[in-house]
Structures are given as C-alpha cells and as structure tokens.
Amino acid sequence: GTYTVLAEGAIGDTGTVGYSFDVAPIADTTQTLTLGSAVNVTLAVPGEQDRYTFNLAANALLYFDALTNNGSYQWSLSGPAGAAVSKLSFTSSDGFSTGSSNPVQALPAGSYTLAVAATGQFTGAYAFRLSDLATATALTPGTAVSDALNPANSTNLYQFSAAAGQSFYFARLSGSGGSFNDNWRL
Secondary structure, three states: OOOOOOOOOOOOOOOOOOHHHHHHOOOOOEEEOOOOOOEEEEEEEOEEEEEEEEEEEOOEEEEEEEEEOOOOEEEEEOOOEEEEEEEEEEHOOOOOHHHOOEEEHHHHHHHEEEEEEOOOOEEEEEEEEEEHHHOEEEEEOOOOOOOOOOHHHHHHHEEOOOOOOOOOOOOOOOOOOOOOOOOOOO
C-alpha cells in the first residue's frame, strides 16, 4: 500500500525549521543458531534486526556470552513462556557488568528466537555465543585447569560433580595477558 510521512512542526515553533531524513528498507535476517558456536555478523543498516532461532528438546540453562564490548547492541530472547530477555545491552549481559545478578537463563523446552539490534543509527560488526551449561567441559576437583580465554572477553564453561555436604575451595592459580579482569561464578 501507500504510506504517508508527515513532518510536523511543534505548535510553538516559529520561523523555519530544516530537517532531512531517509526511509530506508530494512533487511532483517533469520537464521538457525547452533548453541555453543560463536556468531560473528554485521548489522548493515540502522534499524536492522537479526533473528536466530533454536529449539530446546528439554529444559536447559543457557548463558549469553557477549563478545562485543559495545552497549549499542541489544539482545532479546523469546520462547514458549514469552519474553525471557528484553533489549539487554551486550555490555550488561555477562562478566563484571552483571554484578550480583545471574546471567544464566533457566528455560523450558521449546522453540526460541534470539534477536539482536542496535540503538539509534548504529551499525557494525557484533559477536556473541549462546551456550548450554550442560555442555560445559568436565573438570576433576583437585586437578589444576590451565586454559585461555580466546578472545579475552569470552567465557569458558566447566562443570564437576559433588555430593551433598562436600566442601570445595576455589583457588585462582594464575592469570596472564591483557588486564585479566576476570570474573568467576559457581
């Protein structure tokens, strides 16, 4: 159909007010998301929204790992129970920025859509990874783990089994490279 754009001045304005604008088509994309795989994509035009779909066969604990340090990017997650996350900035999703809140999403089985968009006229490259905690690397308590965060702003997941009443001590043995402003959660 035909649409009309109205450029309206405020009732209190006097004189002449200049402006410019563009009505640009948005090429939203939808693609299948593989849990645990990094996504590296570019928002090409302002207003674009990239959608990623995936299915959970069973209830799951998922972790969104923002790999782009830019608060202009936001992500949302919706599924069988409605909106699980709504317009959360990449810089507030994980690491130090989440403070005492839990970045893990407890989700029921079903079909999901994760959407990424940017605020205002912002465009450019972004990256993230959505991981299922059930796929975390197994570790053996009492055996040191040596690994690397690559990229340095990413998150590695580990898991171990424990019996009721067991106590454990977490010992950070070393850290190197960059500022290594690490954050640890259990």
